[in-house]
Amino acid sequence: MKLQTMAGQQVALTAHELARQWRVSFRPKVAIVLGSGLGTVVSALTTEGSIGYSSIAGFPQATVEGHAGLLTYGHWHNVPVVCLQGRAHLYEGHSANTVVLPIRSLMYLGVDTVIITNASGGIRSDLAPGNLMLIRDHLNLTGTSPLLGPNEQSFGPRFPDMSAAYSPELRKIAHEVAEDAGLQLLEGVYAGVLGPAYETPAEIKMLKSIGADAVGMSTVLEVIAAVHMGAQVLGISCVTNPAAGIKQGPLRHEDVKVEAQAAHKQITTLMDGVFGRLESP
Numbered sequence: 134m135k136l137q138t139m140a141g142q143q144v145a146l147t148a149h150e151l152a153r154q155w156r157v158s159f160r161p162k163v164a165i166v167l168g169s170g171l172g173t174v175v176s177a178l179t180t181e182g183s184i185g186y187s188s189i190a191g192f193p194q195a196t197v198e199g200h201a202g203l204l205t206y207g208h209w210h211n212v213p214v215v216c217l218q219g220r221a222h223l224y225e226g227h228s229a230n231t232v233v234l235p236i237r238s239l240m241y242l243g244v245d246t247v248i249i250t251n252a253s254g255g256i257r258s259d260l261a262p263g264n265l266m267l268i269r270d271h272l273n274l275t276g277t278s279p280l281l282g283p284n285e286q287s288f289g290p291r292f293p294d295m296s297a298a299y300s301p302e303l304r305k306i307a308h309e310v311a312e313d314a315g316l317q318l319l320e321g322v323y324a325g326v327l328g329p330a331y332e333t334p335a336e337i338k339m340l341k342s343i344g345a346d347a348v349g350m351s352t353v354l355e356v357i358a359a360v361h362m363g364a365q366v367l368g369i370s371c372v373t374n375p376a377a378g379i380k381q382g383p384l385r386h387e388d389v390k391v392e393a394q395a396a397h398k399q400i401t402t403l404m405d406g407v408f409g410r411l412e413s414p
């Protein structure tokens with residue numbers, strides 16, 4: 134791969150560093166990003182090793198409570214998987230390029246499927262705390278993109294198509310798995326905002342009117358970068374609270390974490406079924 138841009142060179146450096154730290158024979162196929170409070174999903178892996186983000190050159194540190202900052206690799210139903218427990222957000226002061234560096238590095242190392250999880254506030258009336266929402270599409274309202282600046286042609290095209298960013302095939306599989314397992318799995322549009330303040334009730338009204346079903350402060354940049362590099366993406370949002378103004382009462386990160394932790398079993402069951410179907414022959 135010939136890398137022309139600064140972002141491209143950074144990704145190559147980090148990817149080589151990662152490959153040096155794990156067993157040479159390990160070639161990941163799927164990357165999983167675990168959002169706030171969802172880190173325990175990793176216990177379903179047959180783990181081969183873990184690396185702290187602080188020892189991976191170029192990796193942004195996860196500073197938010199509920200984000201471990203650990204990369205764990207292993208197998209799930211024979212599928213070689215890397216789990217990112219914790220992510221960097223724009224609101225921590227990172228650039229869009231830095232936020233997506235972990236995903237890009239894993240794509241560079243051979244990942245072709247990205248499963249992204251997050252916690253969100255429910256806007257649509259049927260999205261209650263504890264519900265899982267498969268992300269059908271997103272609204273990038275962060276005001277930025279990881280694709281700004283010179284395009285790294287070896288990653289993907291200048292103007293990538295985003296019309297099926299969340300793989301219809303993977304969504305179909307996820308729905309089948311949910312039905313078999315008796316899990317309720319809703320579907321909707323995720324609005325990615327900058328944060329870190331939770332939205333005002335007026336902002337939630339506006340988001341509703343432009344087609345958002347749930348709102349959160351992550352995911353959209355990672356999905357843009359992954360799709361740019363040709364990944365198929367599955368997005369699962371764990372609704373942790375009614376969005377501002379939908380119900381009375383303040384929003385607190387503590388409650389978001391507790392509610393996400395409570396959903397880890399459902400998410401694990403869902404992913405387990407998806408991996409059962411992705412399993413290499």
Ligand code: HPA
Pocket residue numbers: 252253254255331332348349350373374375376377384389
């Ligand atoms: N708004 C933004 N981000 C969130 C929310 C919310 O209500 N809940 C969890 N993450």
